Amino acid sequence: MKHIVPLLLGPLVVAAFALAYWGPVRGYRVECSKDVQITCAIERETSSATTAHRFILGNDPKAVVRVQDVRKGPDRVLLYLVSSVGDVFAAEFEGGGALSDAEAAAARLNGVFAAAQPAQARVDVAPPAYLRWMPWGAVAFLALLVLAAHRAMQTKPAATPPGA
Numbered sequence: 001m002k003h004i005v006p007l008l009l010g011p012l013v014v015a016a017f018a019l020a021y022w023g024p025v026r027g028y029r030v031e032c033s034k035d036v037q038i039t040c041a042i043e044r045e046t047s048s049a050t051t052a053h054r055f056i057l058g059n060d061p062k063a064v065v066r067v068q069d070v071r072k073g074p075d076r077v078l079l080y081l082v083s084s085v086g087d088v089f090a091a092e093f094e095g096g097g098a099l100s101d102a103e104a105a106a107a108r109l110n111g112v113f114a115a116a117q118p119a120q121a122r123v124d125v126a127p128p129a130y131l132r133w134m135p136w137g138a139v140a141f142l143a144l145l146v147l148a149a150h151r152a153m154q155t156k157p158a159a160t161p162p163g164a
Contacts, residue, residue, distance in 0.1 A: 001072070009146040016142050020135035022048045026126065028091035030079070030105070032057075032112050033120035041080060042090055058084035063109035065102045077102045079125075095128040 025046055032040040037055040043050055061083035068076040077098040079090040093102040105123040112121040 009149065013139070013143050013146055016139045020139050022046065024127070024132065024135060025092070026132070027134075028123075028125040030081075030109070030123040030125075031089045031120070032081075032109055034112050034115055035116070035118045038083075038113060040088075041092075042088070055088065056085075057081060057085075057088075057113075060084060061113045063090070063106035063113070065099070065106050067099065072096070079105055079123075091123065091125040093125060101125075 025044060027045045028041065029043040029045075031042075032038060038061055039054065040057060041052060041054045043052045061081060064080045064082050066080060067076045068078065070076055074094075077093040079093065080103050081088045081090050091102075091105070093099070093105075095101075105125070108121045108123060112119045
């Protein structure tokens with residue numbers, strides 16, 4: 001029994017570590033330029049890779065902020081690029097000023113889309129620092145919990161004197 005707990009909970013700690021390292025998004029970058037056409041590039045950076053997409057927006061493009069209600073926790077604030085071609089997810093804003101940051105980014109991009117002359121804008125979005133450290137705190141807590149459970153299984157109960 002004393003070896004079962006570490007064998008069962010050890011992989012859980014490894015999985016939590018992997019999720020904390022490779023899971024969260026480190027940031028988004030949206031670059032749009034207007035010349036003859038409106039071209040946008042969107043990058044999404046995680047610990048394991050950076051994915052990039054470049055595309056041309058259709059007629060009447062605009063940047064739109066959408067707020068998704070979440071039952072528990074803060075609402076998700078998402079930035080979309082909308083045109084006649086379709087809707088493209090650009091970035092997710094997190095933290096206390098997420099809505100105002102998203103609206104400011106949308107205003108900058110809409111300024112480029114509405115410009116009469118060639119223009120360009122770049123929006124960098126990164127989650128607040130505390131959101132990057134929260135998963136690591138959870139991994140440390142889980143590791144301490146597994147260590148405490150293993151330690152509790154290793155200690156032997158005190159011997160009781162005969163006849164007591």
